[in-house]
Amino acid sequence: MKEQVFDEEAARSLVKELRVNFAAGKTRSYDWRVAQLKSMIKMMEDHEPEIVAALREDLSKPEMESSIYEIALLKNSCVLALKELKHWMMPDKVKTSITTFPSSAEIVSEPLGVVLVMSAWNYPFLLSLDPVVGAIAAGNAVVLKPSEVAPATSSLLLRLVGQCLDSSCIRVVEGAVPETSALLLQKWDKIFYTGNGRIGRIVMSAAAKHLTPVVLELGGKCPVIVDSGINLQVMARRIIMGKWGCNNGQACISPDYIITTMDYAPKLVDVLKHELEQFYGKSPLESKDISRIVNSNHFARLTNLLDDEKVSGKIIHGGERDKTNLKIAPTILLDVPRDSLIMNEEIFGPLLPILIVDKVEDSFNVINSSGSKPLAAYLFSNKKELKEQFVKTVSAGGLVVNDTTLHLAVHTLPFGGVGESGMGAYHGKFSFDAFSHKKAVLYRSFVGDAPLRYPPYTSKKLKLMKALLGGSLFGIIRALLGWS
Structure with missing residues (x-):
């Protein structure tokens, strides 16, 4: 047949x-x-x-x-x-x-x-x-x-x-x-x-x-800003679930990279490593709780990102690969150069680079100078001023403070991108x-048909029409009385 x-x-x-x-x-x-x-x-x-x-x-x-x-x-x-x-x-x-x-x-x-x-x-x-x-x-x-x-x-x-x-x-x-x-x-x-x-x-x-x-x-490169003085364990768990718990990073709103300060980075890395082991064990490639890479093309693309000479020495956790089963372990890279390959395309996989800034407020400049607006951006902080600056400064499809990806589940919020991360929302x-x-419908009756809008046009009609369109009751009275 x-x-x-x-x-x-x-x-x-x-x-x-x-x-x-x-x-x-x-x-x-x-x-x-x-x-x-x-x-x-x-x-x-x-x-x-x-x-x-x-x-x-x-x-x-x-x-x-x-x-x-x-x-x-x-x-x-x-x-x-x-x-x-x-x-x-x-x-x-x-x-x-x-x-x-x-x-x-x-x-x-x-x-x-x-x-x-x-x-x-x-x-x-x-x-x-x-x-x-x-x-x-x-x-x-x-x-x-x-x-x-x-x-x-x-x-x-x-x-x-x-x-x-x-x-x-x-x-x-x-x-x-x-x-x-x-x-x-x-x-x-x-x-x-x-x-x-x-x-x-x-x-x-x-x-x-x-x-x-x-x-x-x-999509786009969704950033996570991590401030000091927060609950490290809760932060780490929420980042892990947004990254590796969402289809092993193959999600448009997954955290793409972290921005933090040099002083705070070691604490952040330590807690991420600990919580990753708690979730996926010492051999994450064998875990049944983590998705594989969708196909060999995407596996090769992610491998290429890891093998870039600018970042291959920056891997501080993970990096293991199983080509046969298309699995890549959760991988953390520290102090990644901003001009590296991994920072110039959406990762869409289990690799998580960490960028270092002098002070956390510099994170906003890093995001805004990236050339495109992300689908989502995340901030972990207890500081009211920093949260306000984040909302005011960062343009993204959606923002979440002190969590990741959860705005997706709030039906009263529009979900969509801005700029290169998309248009429209649902x-x-x-x-x-x-x-x-959205069809506009206006209903009128045959009552109250004023000759004002019809020819012949006069200066009085002009003044009255201007007053009506201006919506000023005093102006309408003045026009009716002929006051200038």
Whole structure:
């Protein structure tokens, strides 16, 4: 039997089919949206072992990380959307001015249409379906393109979404560059991409041809500033969980490097070493609680960073590698030069450089002079002034004080980047808004139609119109009385 090819013609046909179904109004109803979100929850409950197994196959991801950081977080998104959907869908009543009196106005959230979601390989289940939750809640038809770098999860998504959700309006397309290229040639009403800046530029270029809006969830080098006079153990544990406990550093919001002072660095290193051994044992390459590197290409890339002559002598902990099993031990590098290879690209792996500054306040200059704004930045300090300076000075997608990565789980906060770390945001209502058009609606009656706005124009009309637009009651009275 000839294998079916997904090419430009197939992509065009798919989009056309979804547009017909969207135009029929199927996705707009509250009941349809609720049914899909409930089906997604049931899909996770019924198939959790299969999801965990796929993530284990793709990334050797521990069950704890898969169940909590992928499945439970996605389930929370669905539950929140179900709870708030009626409220989100209601028009927002807004005030009008005397200029349009008598009138009323509202902002109506309407679905954009047919949207494309392209996801990443590092959290292949969560990052595929979390944006889809927002797209469904907003009433859109959706095409999901999972990452081919996580093939087991991609295949599972194709099967489960096809079985559990409405395939007339929600579809999954598997494949690599040819299939992605075919999809990007089509006109979408929005493209949501999670990944790296290189592909982000390709996505944005393709979208520009159709004037399609995009959300780009990218990455960057997320810094951690460590001040003195803090609880060292808690700090170390929170950095370790944000770095190695998040897919072994293969996460866009993982700490990329630490900045601290020369005086404090030895204490910081000692406690990191101790806590790492507590978590992953003396032989971390054998630990079942740490993910592997996703593939041989990324393993070679990380090895190249470690073998750079500027940093190879800076390794003070870890550095062990298992090429056969694609594992690299948690690795700490001290006093790394800022012009080294490891400091000039996002690490996206288990390597953690430490930069040294004379005083902790110099950290802000290091971050701001790096040339790009990170997706996240972290500060550990008990000093009120330093926290305030951090929030005021550092531009990043999100900031966390005295922890790492947890802002991701706060649905009332937007999650997204700035500058090269991305554009647009989602999570909670921000997901609904990302896939909605905010339509302005003004209601007027036939009562109170003033000749003021119609020709012939006079100087008195001009003065009165200026007063009305200026919103000054005194000015309106003066114009009516003819006062200059």
